[in-house]
Amino acid sequence: MKFTLSWLKEHLETGASLDEIVATLTRIGLEVEGVENPAEKLAPFRIAKVLTAERHPQADKLQVLSVDAGDGPVQVVCGAPNARAGLVGVFGAPGAYVPGSDITLKVAAIRGVESRGMMCSVRELELGDEHDGIIELAADAPVGASFAEWAGLTDPVIDVSVTPNRQDCMGVRGIARDLAAAGLGTLKPLGDVYRMGSLQPIDGSEPAPAVRTDDPDGCPAFYAQAVCGVTNGASPKWMQQKLNGIGQKPISVLVDITNFVSIDLGRPLHVYDRAKLSGPLVARRAKPGEQVLALNGKTYTLDDTMTVIADDAAVHDIGGIMGGEHSGVSETTTDVLIECAYFTPEHIARTGQKLGLTSDARQRFERGVDPAFLDEGLAIATWLVTEHCGGTPGAVTRAGRPPLERKTLSYDPGLCLRLGGLDVPGDEQRAILERLGFEVSGGWAVTVPTWRRDVDGPADLVEEVVRMVGIDNVPSTPLPRADGVARPTATAEQLVERRVRRTAAARGLNEAVTWSFISEKEAAALGGGAWTLANPISEDMKVMRPSLLAGLLAAAQRNMDRGAKSVRLFELGRRYLADGERPTVGFVLAGDRNPRDWQSGKAQPFGAFDGKAEALALLDAAGAPVENLQVTGDASAAYHPGQSATLRLGPKAVLAEFGALHPSLVKAFGLDGSVVAGEIFLDAIPTKRASGRIRPAYTPPALQPVTRDFAFLVPETLAAGDLVRAVRGADKALIAAARLFDVFTGTGVPERQKSLAIEVTLQPTDRTLTDEDLAAVSAKIVAAAGKFGASLRG
DSSP states (O other): OOHHHHHHHEEEEEOOOOHHHHHHHHHHHOOOEEEEEEHHHHHHHHHEEEEEEEETTTTTEEEEEEEEESEEEEEEEEOOOTOOOOOEEEEEEEEHHHHTEEOOOOOEOOOOOOOOEOOBBBBTTOSSSOSSSOOOOOOOOTTTTTTHHHOOOSSSSEEEETTTTOGGSSSHHHHHHHHTTSOOOOOOOOOHHHHHOOSSSSOSBBBOOOOOOOOTTSSSEEEEEEESOOOOOOOOOHHHHHHTTOOOOOOHHHHHHHHHHHHHHHHOOOEEEEEEEOOOOOEOOOOOOOOOEBTSSSSEETTTTSSEEEEEEOOEETTTTBBBBBTTOTTTOOEEEEEEEEHHHHHHHHHHHTTOOOHHHHHTTTTTTTTOHHHHHHHHHHHHHHHHHOOOEEEHHHEEEOOOOOOOEEOOTTHHHHHHHHOHHHHHHHHHHTTTOOEOOOTOEEEOTTTTTOOSSHHHHHHHHHHHHHHHGGGOOOOOOSSOOOOOOOOOOOOHHHHHHHHHHHOOOOOOOOOSEOHHHHHHHHTTTSBOOOSSSSGGEEESSSSSSHHHHHHHHHHTTOOOOOEEEEEEEEEETTTEEEEEEOOOOEEEEEOOTTTTOOOOOOOOOHHHHHHHHHHHHTTGGGGOOOEEOOOTTEEEEEEEEEEEEETTTEEEEEEEEEEEHHHHTTTOOOEEEEEEEESSOOOOOOOOOSSOOOOOSSSEEEEEEEEEEETTTTTHHHHHHHHSSEEEEEEEEEEEEEOOOOOTTTTTEEEEEEEEEEESSOOOOHHHHHHHHHHHHHHHTTTTTEEOOO
16 A cells, blocks of 8 residues: 555654654554655656757667756757657756666767767656656756756655554555544644545536346445546646556546545445446346457356456446456546445455456455445545546435444453553543544443444454554563473474474475465365355465375475575475374485486486385384385375385384375476375374373493394295294394395295395393304394295204
8 A cells, every 4th residue: 555645644643754654653553564755756857858869870769959957958868759849848967876777877979979868758767667768847847956956756656554453544544543542732623634525525516327136145335326428638748647656557537536545545446437337237246158358358158156347238347346348447437437336355366366457456345444434535536536637416316224233342451461561541441432433431341433344343442543553562570480491392293393404404304384275276186175264365275285295296396496406495384184184204205316426427316215214213213113114016196106105003103205296286286207195184193191291211231232134035926024023023022123134036035025134132130142043033033024925044
């Protein structure tokens, strides 16, 4: 929301400086994003007259101008098609910085002819988008004078970030009301601002226009008034300066009036050319498949959830969002119909999202304009039209009824201290609320003004008081602390997440935090999402993610596109399934596992076993019994079959899945080559009941361990993990660990078999193992392996 300082002071009687106003706006919750003084960047530019214009001797499209900017003629080479003798424009001398082109002017030779400055266009001075020619000023503009001062471009522009709940501050009037309530001045009566006297509708002698609303849900109220015999030319200079100052391009007086009232009062309007209408105007639901050519030049296809304004022939307006091209006013317009309607915020938001269409009107209507300001808004618009365009107004048509019911809240002034931490006297709270437009009875029944639909309960009233007194004035009060050592506050789940996060970081993975919302296309690539948002921020954030891989793959793709050779990412978050939220750890490994080296000359890519190593390490950090896990090759469809697996605890409890991703999924996310990923399902890991806060004593074994190697011939289809688990369970009292260290096929190994070598660690506890003990445990190991068809390799 942009406005100029002088514009604000038309509503606010104040002697405060710009710095005081900016500081107060931020203090009361209207964050100032920036303040720009156009006079500073336009200071070097002066009004100049073109004395002569001759064709450039070396270029047909260039001219050599003689320009007088008050100090005598200077030579300028110019390529603008409208450059000619007698033109008055804007001149920049050598040394001037041109903001629109990001250049500093200097004396230069252009095609062999010296040029000592520049005649500037609108775009080059950042006053608009026009770049077809240089600026043309009035013939009587004072040559040599400062362009900024002559054009009235010395007014600072304030840019305020208005939060969605503050619909009342989508107009300069509302911002002035807030500043007055904060004690920075006095709010001027609206009639004085417009010098109208009365804000009552102007009822003329002409017949009332035929309008109605057939969609009370989408458009509860449709007010309209016709004005006949208007002349649509350029808007007055004061209005053009206001619109230009905030970056709005003046179009014509009728269009500029609607834009001005929208920004000044937060009251969007629309003006129709009556000659282009056929029959009465009706607010109704669109018919499926109906189309409208909007003022932005694009055609939109509508459905029956959208409110439109139509006549007997066609749809002319996407209600509350954008008018149509066919019924818009032009320089030949003589009779107009002024629309001042109330549209339901929720309907406007849904329609705008479906169409992907935004506008100043939509921003205001979807927040909620003041439903009690229809008559006044129409009266102001009609007065401005008759004042600047002439014409005769007709009678007013009021179709439907706006939602004028006002909320009354029971308020306790003591809540300000209990909820807000500020002890504000009751009389001061009453005064603040009344300055903001609330009505307060003697028994503290507070009636909410119609322009504050965001105020819903007593806590909202506390917020109003606190922000006006100043959040900076809330004292810092420490919370009470019990005697002794503080008890730990982290839950068991939080402690698990901390360990997992630290382990992943220690293993070289970088933590990512991605959106919980993804697009329907991304969700479909991962098997589809169970939850779709009814009111998404955008189409790219419509589905609650069924997997963390979507965000991680998108992040990996962005990193790879920016030249990253190796990407190692992890995220700890939630998946959203049909039966609820699931805490999950996801990781993605993309690119090169190791860079090129002198031995192979090639970089090593990540493989499925890298995913297994990460999954096991994170499961171990989370407290899972990794020694007892089974590896099964039935990962989800997101993974490459044969290069992926799940880690299970028993036949049903799936603790993780990992492996190389399916090539189609890799391609869907814009990645190349092999990409390895995995997800650890934290809620599936069995939890251990805490036995106390004291750690068990460290008791290392008194006897040295003994290692023995066993090489088994097994069927080539046997999973090595099954054999290792069988060996480990052969003697649970003595066998401390078992791990695979070699796989061999080839000479000496029968066909359709393979050799698996396993290192077994035996840990005696009470005595040194004898040869007989070792022989006995070896026999148990061979017997356990034999159940899988394994035999000792000779």
